[in-house]
Amino acid sequence: ILNVEQSPQSLHVQEGDSTNFTCSFPSSNFYALHWYRWETAKSPEALFVMTLNGDEKKKGRISATLNTKEGYSYLYIKGSQPEDSATYLCAFGNFNKFYFGSGTKLNVKP
Amino acid sequence: EPEVTQTPSHQVTQMGQEVILRCVPISNHLYFYWYRQILGQKVEFLVSFYNNEISEKSEIFDDQFSVERPDGSNFTLKIRSTKLEDSAMYFCASMWWGRTGSSTDTQYFGPGTRLTVL
Numbered sequence: 001i002l003n004v005e006q007s008p009q010s011l012h013v014q015e016g017d018s019t020n021f022t023c024s025f026p027s028s029n030f031y032a033l034h035w036y037r038w039e040t041a042k043s044p045e046a047l048f049v050m051t052l053n054g055d056e057k058k059k060g061r062i063s064a065t066l067n068t069k070e071g072y073s074y075l076y077i078k079g080s081q082p083e084d085s086a087t088y089l090c091a092f093g094n095f096n097k098f099y100f101g102s103g104t105k106l107n108v109k110p
Numbered sequence: 111e112p113e114v115t116q117t118p119s120h121q122v123t124q125m126g127q128e129v130i131l132r133c134v135p136i137s138n139h140l141y142f143y144w145y146r147q148i149l150g151q152k153v154e155f156l157v158s159f160y161n162n163e164i165s166e167k168s169e170i171f172d173d174q175f176s177v178e179r180p181d182g183s184n185f186t187l188k189i190r191s192t193k194l195e196d197s198a199m200y201f202c203a204s205m206w207w208g209r210t211g212s213s214t215d216t217q218y219f220g221p222g223t224r225l226t227v228l
Contacts, residue, residue: 034216043114043201046216089153091217095141095205096166098217100153 002026004092006101013080014109020076021104023090027071031094035064035075038087038103047075047088080108112136114220116202122226123192131187131223133202141165141205142185143217144177146198153201159185192227199224 005024013019025033032051036044048057050066050073057064061078077084087105091098115134123129135142144156158165159177176188185204189196203217 036219041221043219043221046218049216091153093155095215096158097155097168098143099155100145102152 002092002099004090004099004101006088006090006104008104009102010105010107012107012109015080015082017080017108018076018078019080019106020074021088021106023073023075023092023101025071025073025090025092025099027069030068030071030092032092033066033073034091034098035073036089036091038089040086044089075104077106080106082108082110084108112218114202114204114218116200116220116223118223119221120224120226122228125194125227126191129189129192129225131189131200131202131225133185133187133220134183135185135202135204136206136218137183139204139206139218142177142179143203143205144187145201145203146170147201147222148195148198156187189225192225194227197225197227 007022032049034049035047037047038044048064053068055066063076066073075088085106085108087103089100089103091100093099117132121129142159145153147153155168157167157171157177174190178186199222201222202220205217206215
């Protein structure tokens with residue numbers, strides 16, 4: 001079983017703050033790293049698929065970077081809004097199988 | 111927008127009973143998955159399914175579990191004789207994966223079925 005770790009476990013920020021969290025994964029046999037946004041009582045929603053070392057992806061105020069050689073990915077949220085409150089999951093794997101981190105639970109206070 | 115659906119949303123069963131969890135993946139997707147999340151733990155991979163057969167399965171997916179795509183639209187997970195420790199949220203996911211060598215496709219998840227074994 002491969003170990004995928006996310007930190008911090010939870011984060012409380014004020015509206016307007018920028019924040020970032022980390023996903024660590026094994027640096028060998030890299031295939032893809034997925035980021036998901038998961039709101040309570042809903043399905044996890046795909047944010048990014050990261051495949052190449054040095055990848056940077058952006059979707060509105062959310063962006064992600066990837067370092068496959070050292071085995072980490074960062075997710076950044078610029079100017080957090082209350083609607084950004086959710087759990088952010090990363091998953092490492094290939095098309096056959098994915099290993100998930102435990103998630104970072106973000107709470108943005110108005 | 112197409113979505114993955116799962117039924118039922120909540121299933122309560124007695125230990126030792128068989129349960130079938132149902133999923134309808136997105137219609138043109140080719141890869142299908144089951145995951146579970148025991149309360150307070152990580153989402154765990156159970157099985158992937160492609161071209162009408164299991165592609166990969168985890169050590170959790172023992173002989174008590176089986177998957178089927180009976181009619182070209184549904185994708186089911188059967189647990190033959192449920193145990194207390196099978197209580198969890200079960201998520202189905204699907205992915206297109208229509209292009210050889212492509213790694214940029216993403217999984218689409220259903221809302222989950224909460225299984226409670228008493």
